[in-house]
Amino acid sequence: MDLGTTPRTTASLLSRLGTGVEARNQLLVEEWAGIVTWAGDHIVDSPEGAATITEGYLDTGVPIAGDGAPLVSEFALMELIAVLGRTPDGGRAYVGRVIECAWRLPHVYAAVVAGRLAPWRAETDRRPHPPPLSRRGRVRGPATLGRVRGRVGAAREAGGRGGAAVRPRAGRGRPAAGG
Incomplete structure (x- = not known):
């Protein structure tokens, strides 16, 4: 089927696709590093930071990752999710997986940052498993x-x-x- 594109060899097409995958993974690694830096700046670990009233609403630390991961400011989390272009629920789950990986599985996070492990592989094991059978x-x-x-x-x-x-x-x- 001719789509009006110039003919390419399979090798050049695969090379181009491979370069794109590497670039995408590098952007994801940079995004992960930014999220972890952001989380470090928005940890809520004291009563003063855990309950701050902002414009009539209570801002609290929310547990978006497992035990051992920090609580982060709920309002700051919503700002980050908006910047990432994700829905509130999907963004919360995504940021939670990244934070969980960085704080609870530092060896996995180090492998992601070093480029030895693709970010999607690091996320895969953190996703909830299906409920047990009846x-x-x-x-x-x-x-x-x-x-x-x-x-x-x-x-x-x-x-x-x-x-x-x-x-x-x-x-x-x-x-x-x-x-």
Whole structure:
């Protein structure tokens, strides 16, 4: 399909894409460093800073990361989230993951800053895990997986959304992949 672009070799296209990925990661590392510096400047660790009335509202320290990470000023957090161009909930979660990584997992944060670990990989392990299965799910899950094991990919077995759905074939007792 011709989109009116100049023809390129695959090698040059992949090189350009790789350079873009490296640039994006470097910008993310700089953003992370800025967020950590910002958090260090907005830690609320005293009663005076924990409850400040600003224009009729109470500004408190909010726990956006896990134990051991600092509380940060709620009003300052909303300003940072606006600068980052994120929604309040998404921005709070993002800044919380960065702060948690920097304060609770300093070796991981150091690897990100040194360029040995991509920021998205450092965030991946911090995301909330799905809730545990119900009793019915714990009983039926292994039986269901036993019927389809070997006929579906590992991601689908692990509960992923990708891949083909597995449904029983009409008139037969065996499951079949279908769309």
